[in-house]
Amino acid sequence: MTLNLTSPATLRQMDSLQELCAAMEKHNMTPGWIEREQPMMWAEPKSAFIPSHWSYATAKAAMQAAGRLIGTDKAERRNFVMRNPIPDNDTATLRTLICAYQSILPGEKARSHRHAPHALRVILESHGSYSVVDGEKHPMETGDIVLTPGWCWHGHGHEGNEQAYWFDGLDIPLTNLLEPMFTRSTHKPGNRSSMRPQTRLCDSPGPILGPPSHRPRRTAMGTSARP
Ligand SMILES: [Fe+2]
Secondary structure, X not given: OOOXXXXXXXXXXXOOHHHHHHHHHOOOOOOOOOOOOOOOOOOOOOOOOOOOOOOHHHHHHHHHHHHHHOOOOOOOOXXXXXXXXXXXXXXXXXXXXXXXXXEEOOOOEEEEEEEOOOEEEEEEEOOOEEEEEOOEEEEEOOOOEEEEOOXXXXXXXXXXXXXXXXXXXXXXXXXXXXXXXXXXXXXXXXOHHHHOOHHHHHOOOOOOOOOHHHOOEEEOOEEEOOO
């Protein structure tokens, strides 16, 4: 398609501001001095997101039902995402975060994967569940906090007797905004990790799998984020 772009010589000689701006639009350049329906800046902070309440009791009941209806073989993570009830929003909880309630049943394993976004987990009810982060096993007991730095392999398991529940927060929208999104799962053919036995990632502490810059530092509560 020919855009009929105006040459620099012609632009230089234009004597109508309106025609000049119209010509520049075809070059995908827009004057910065005009008033816009959506301004580039505004006088005070504002947010499209609204305060909302996601009931743990409701989510817990739903996760108990989901525990009967779907296993971790089909739901890599059995969770319910807290969608902020604003128009045209599918998953974001806040501008920079997607939060969820997650659950695992006794004896289950949620297979390992890794992704650029960082994860924060607040353990709500659990005795015997755990997360394996880059080969290191971290207990997930009620009240614990477990951090999964970006790009660390992580899977979950449960050696206790009662269904376990926790809160997840991931900076997925922020990662998407900045555009360095990568994700890998152990079950997809062709991934280097798919050739590793899953038990190595989920069942027991194993070797550090990530590059040195992504290795977690141990803390009293689990894995700390990189500084
Ligand atoms: Fe994850």
